[in-house]
Amino acid sequence: MTAPVVSAVDLAVDYGSGRARRRVVEGVSFDILPGRTLALVGESGSGKTTIGMAVLGLVPPSAGTVEFDGADITALRPAERRALGRERQAVFQDPYSSLDPRKTIGYSLLEPARLHGASKADATSRARELLARVGLDAGAMRRYPAQFSGGQRQRIVVARALMTSPRFLVCDEPVSALDLSVQAEVMNLLTSLQRELGLAMLFVSHDLAVVRQISDDIVVLQHGRIVERGPAEDILTDPRDPYTRRLIEAAPRLDRRAPVESGKKGAPHAQL
Amino acid sequence: MSTAPATAAFATPPRRRIPGFAALFLRKPVAVGALVVLVLLVLAAVAAPLVAPYDPIVQDTSATRQGPSLAHLLGTDVLGRDLLSRIIWGARDSLGGVALAVVVMLAIAVPVGVTAAYVGGRVDRVIMSIVDVVMSVPNIIMTLAALAIFNNSMTAAMITVGVLASAAFSRIFRSAVLATRRELFVSAATVMGLRPLQIMVRHALPHAGGVVLVQASLFAAATLGIQTGLAFLSFGPPPPAPTWGGMVADASKVLATHPWMFIPTGGVIAIATLALGLLGDGIRDANAERFTAPTRVRGLEQNRAAVDEVVPAAEEPLLAVRDLTIGFGDRGALTVVDSVSFDIAPGEVVGLVGESGSGKTVTALALLGLLGGSGRVTGGSIRFDGRELAGDRKAFAEVRGSGIAYVSQEPMTALDPTVRVGAQLIEAVRHHDGCSRAVARRRALELLEAVRIREPERVLRSYPHEISGGMAQRVVIARALAGRPRLLIADEPTTALDVTVQAEVLALLRSVQRDTGMAIVFVTHDWGVVAETCERALVMYAGQLVESAGIDDLISRPRHPYTRALLASDPHGARRGELLPTIGGTVPSPADWPVGCRFAARCPLAVDACRRAPIALVDLGAERTSRCIRIDALVAEEKGATA
């Protein structure tokens, strides 16, 4: 049995302080094995983004633990926690605020590699390599984020996340802000990169369709708790929990047609 | 769906360089002028012994109370002293004092504000409490006290002003730094493993730098007023030493006999204050324009569409759009929607599908005359119920709400946050029905029930931030229905909602449509939504209509390569580990529209003929149209695929 890269053990997170303190995540446990993707699916208020933040160390757990390679990340010394940044990276939702608008693309790409000890020459060549891999030319290094479209920026963010050859990637709604065709490109990129590099991934999304392409296992969340979990195929084709069923049913589908009896010829408004 | 501003889709191609701060600043003549004036004043003050034509204290009893002359460029005062020289020497006192106050203020406010923002927690709270206390101490009293203690020393007064002002400014700098902390690139930096101090220095402070400069110059302008005021009251260096404020006091004493003196003495203060204020404005504007990539509109030669032969509608349509053309920028020079034509029959539900840069949202807004900013309809017509709307503000005003209604994407921002929900709904009802408040209230409740809100009384009394997104969207729909419209423009109405709420709202829209018989134009990027709600759909790409068809035909047998590719990239068709077919390339921005087919650069079926001339819309019969000359190849591929 291979050891999981990341585990959540009975994770709980609170927001607010004093009288306004609420528990937004309760009793969440999961394992992510190397090379596999776990999708966290839920609507707003489900706690999925909070769990992503907790796994990244951006939000402290109020109960339970988050483990990386078996070690509790909150029990690590600050230096060790920072060193985790080499192995664990993130791709966030908003391509417009994920890159510092005042820094060139080159700076943003080199920053993580240089931080973790790479020489400038090595980091630069790796940056060029990754830019090519995500479909952009090396000239991008000298330009600023404002000169690129949303989809292109998101690809740059993916390249940046891979600069240190991490083993684990958290993707928090990485394509929700993108157009449909661009969404497909970025999802393809993530899918193929994961295969090539054997990345473990935590994929947070509200869109079940998007998750279909990339996830091995799915965890469905509602109000901060897990309502169902299992292999992706099972969940999507044969959901057991009524909430999961509602989620799947609710997503608008191409093959459904609503009977629209057009009340043509200007039928008057009823009691409205 | 992209939440970026509309202009982001038209980003300049990567080739053009982004101008730096200096370049942007130098393009503003007013700000540059202000800087030059200030530099001249500072130089004059520093080099006073060399520049001043006369000794400022020496009196010349033969030349008192003179106006401007060759000997004395600004005249003399009551004791015959040259005013120009006194003003130049006085600059040392005033500008020096202001500089001192600014330096003291920044030296305290920047570290305090940044530390409070960076450390946060209890330290932040303690610092801010101290700041609050200092801010409530009456500044003028403390300044006067400082003057008294240190024997009328202007230096002491200026230091006091700087210290007292640093409280308010540390608040401002703290906010600036805190604002950057919430940005995602700071989270990314934290995840990466950067130390908090490194993040602060590399990513947060540079953003605050602009704020510091702007506030410093505005503070300098205000302090000059205080410094000269104090000098006016005889604080600071005693006569005969020249001070700008003291000279105003002297001038006021001889106002009746020597009114001229009042002008240069007040004038120099005004010029210096103005220069500082304008400099601050210039810095702020230049800073805001940095790192953005604006579109160049001047001297633009765009490639435009051919005029289409439009398929006339069978009966009188409810909405008839012909060759609608919309432009942005100076006199609408940059066309973003290019000769779009379509009809909407009464009670029909039509989808308007496209991605960012297609022009679908702009088209929808134009139907209501709601193009904001510099957008305007530059050609074509919009006929609603037989009446021409385009270019007629009055016609639009009469039709809005009662003929054509609108539902937008973000429910939470569609309602005025300071007014109760009920009041906003009643406002709409009263406008359309002209009834009393009581009657309007009853109708409002009915409308809320019609949109299936369960506790209508409670919702009426609530503020927008107290209700959920789904509920807010229902309220917005209810308000749209208040005028009994015959056409509803729904602009991505469910994109911002949770998927279960989305399903409910879509069902609601369908049932409302059935009950009222109103037509709907459904702007969306979601094929599932289009499939489930619309009878017919129009596909837009790069400002043009590229295909229109009944929903079944469109989805199962698309007749335009873009439509086909867009349907193929729908994630519903994905399998684990497989790659979705993608289009490749990017949408051309309006400035870069090619001569021929705008999709040719990305189209697998493109041939030379596609690129040579604009492609016209072709009528395929059975109420289908397509803007493509390679439909045969497309059909052949489709047959090959199904074979």
Next chain:
Amino acid sequence: MLALVLRRAVMSIVLVVVSTLAIFVLMSFVPGDPALTILGENATPEALERLREQLGLNRPLHEQYAEWLFGALRGDLGTSIFSGEPVAKLVWLRLGVTVSLMVGSTLVIAVVGIALGLLSAVREGWTGRLLDAVSLVGFALPGFWIGIVLVAMFAVAVRIFPATGYIPPTVSPGGWLASLVLPVTALSIAGITIVAKQMRDSARDALSRDYVRVLRATGIPERRILLLHVLRNAAVPTTTLLGLTAVSALSGAVFIENVFVPPGLGALVTSATLRHDLPIVLGVGVVFAIIVIVINLLVDIAYGVLNPKARVAR
């Protein structure tokens, strides 16, 4: 809402105490011996010592402050070292003047500034640019200079308004208003330009928002949108600015009172500072501190009224 007000009230008392303590400590450093100034250079050392004892100048600092504080709580703000009059009475007589100036100018700034700002937000063309130019001039010219010009023009050249002096409203309301016109104008000009600019920016921002577009789409007439919705939303940040303007009107009043010489607190405290008359400075300092705190309280309340989101406990 009530909890907010109560919390602010408690904070305010603390602030008043801290302010007066700060002023007290500061003033104690003022050089010069009041006793010497009163009795003159020829006084004998014994007479000086007796006067110092009488005035309580030899007691330790904290005792002097404590005694002053307890007196103040009883309404006794001590007596002027020089005139012997009770400070409370001096302050009370002159309070009306300064408050009239302050309230008057704040009202003028609010009404004119908001109207101008709203107007220039809506009218893009030459009216906007004219307002820009005028506001630049108003911002740049120092208040005391404007005051003198106003006196020269409207009180000396053409005798419409009085140049100096002040008529209390109880004597003649018309005269009171007339005596206020020039000083309030001089005091308000800079404030109007700042408030107008802020109002214009806030109004433009509000006009670009989604809810304005949706209101237009509903068919609501533009004038109603402007006066009811935009004004309300734009007033929120403007209220904070108005609070700051009111406070700076207090400082401005000190300068203006030296031009127009109405018998107000500004003129009083300036001369008292020069004479090192500590009780007067303290007394005026207390009043100023209380005024500032009342203003801040009013701003908070107004903010809560205008912005429903702010009413939720912070």
